[in-house]
Amino acid sequence: MRTKDFYFDLPQELIAQKPLDKRDQSRLMILDKTTGEITHTFFYNIIDFLKAGDCLVLNNTRVLPARLIGEKEGTGGKIEFLLLKRIKLDTWETLVKPGKKAKIGTTFNFGGGVLKGKVIAIGEEGSRIVEFDYDGIFEDILDQLGKMPLPPYITETLEDNERYQTVYSKNKGSAAAPTAGLHFTEELLEQIEKKGVKIAYITLHVGLGTFRPVKVEDIESHKMHSEYYMISEEAAKIINETKIQGGKVIAVGTTSCRTLESAANATGEMKEGSGWTDIFIYPGYKFKVVDNLITNFHLPESTLIMLVSALAEKNQTMHAYTTAVKEKYRFFSFGDAMFIK
Template structure:
């Protein structure tokens, strides 16, 4: 269970969702019952029937920033910059007055240190240094950079969602209409805290009406924050997964939320995590005795089979990439072979996969 190839499965490219379900909560939902080892097929709306009065639903309220910038090097060549640690950039801005963080740069030839980049809307940036595949970039403009980023930046969709790379001219081009749709669709309805460069996608299926239905049923909802970074898409490149170094991501859990979770656990109520980001944050902040602590900082918890869960009783999640750390996490929560069998069933039933795809409820 520690070999990377143990987490491979076959997925036809046609099942990778390129757009979301027209109505968020009408996406499909696979229900896995860990006690009876059962698999059933539902719609996401049915989560209102599967959750119980008294359940505590924990959601990640991070908000995706338009972190992808297109422009040119000072030498004239085209360049694409993807901000991958917005939270670190904000801290650098608060400390120094300048926004500087790790980025990924795509260009025909990677710009050297000191190269100035023109990224549109008056955004200028300077390459500071390179560390392997990551580049440190400093953006000019102080706090003005943030407002310019919202105008010039594009949503940082994962690489398996294909969009026209040429933005075209005018607001009515297909590429610009895709961008406008993604700015809405690639956010949860409760997104609030800006800082993610990828959406906590399990939460994309909720609507305000569905959340109201759950509240009426007696399901309590609390929010934590984990700013999802590019590390969620970084492939595992080692044969033994225990040798993989997972990227850290910035999290916030306030005192009231931690106390609510502790009270729920003390009363024997279920803690239901929405998404692997919520799972990692909850487990990172829970001590071996099962007590949750408030805090903020960097979460670098890598969960794979053999891990003993201390807080989470059930989870909602989307379908994940083969050989990914997220697939390893849900394999730790249930059982690797049963999870892979469920994925095989999902392929046969033509579920839609990945960020804009369908969901799974494991309880």
């Protein structure tokens, strides 16, 4: 299957630059993966498509303020770091701009020396492996010095950083938000639980590798970057019981979907655990756990639209995207949502 098979024409003006005033006021496209039928509604009506006994799986990762602006020690030259992935306690894979300044052995200061970063190796695709030195707790220093790492297609300033966090975000570690979850409010989640829908919280720390373009012609040659996930005993139990009792497992976002499919055994049973996943889901994949998916509208030729096409069938997915463009749905992180039922 070719990367170009997942291309569609996306007008620039459909890329959402700001979140709506109310999270659940976004539009919602319903795609029936059995019939291909498309209907249009609003996200606050998602509850009408969930049944008692179903299980909603939410990724409770929290985005780190992972953009650091600093200067080169000795020369004062400006530098920008974007933390991608924690390799060990104080060592991170980072993107650095401008990269030519970040030679191995070079040290950079942030916040006047509150935080120091030394380049110790060159990583994949020109990333830098950086070892940080500081006093105190790293996450607290990031809260003090870091900025929210909005995707490059968002050019406007975000007034409230919490709008790039889900209302249930808990475990810090992501370089990007699990954006399908941005539509939920606390009130909507309460209504969903009152209806008898179970909620299971899992964690996958989203890396920017998820959003990197597919540069190969044959999609099977594409290699995903690895991301860290955690599934609790409680979450595994809720999901397993849902399957046994005949309920639907509904992944909120491609990150939840990839976590579930990575962690399940061959029969679809979930167990408590953690690890790294580089699973790449594209058409032809046989789902073991996930029945339905809530997701945003993604980039043309991205691994994310390929995952959606694996669940909803490629031609149906591409037709849905063409319809979304025609109906002027809002795309990407702050955009509208799709429910594949």
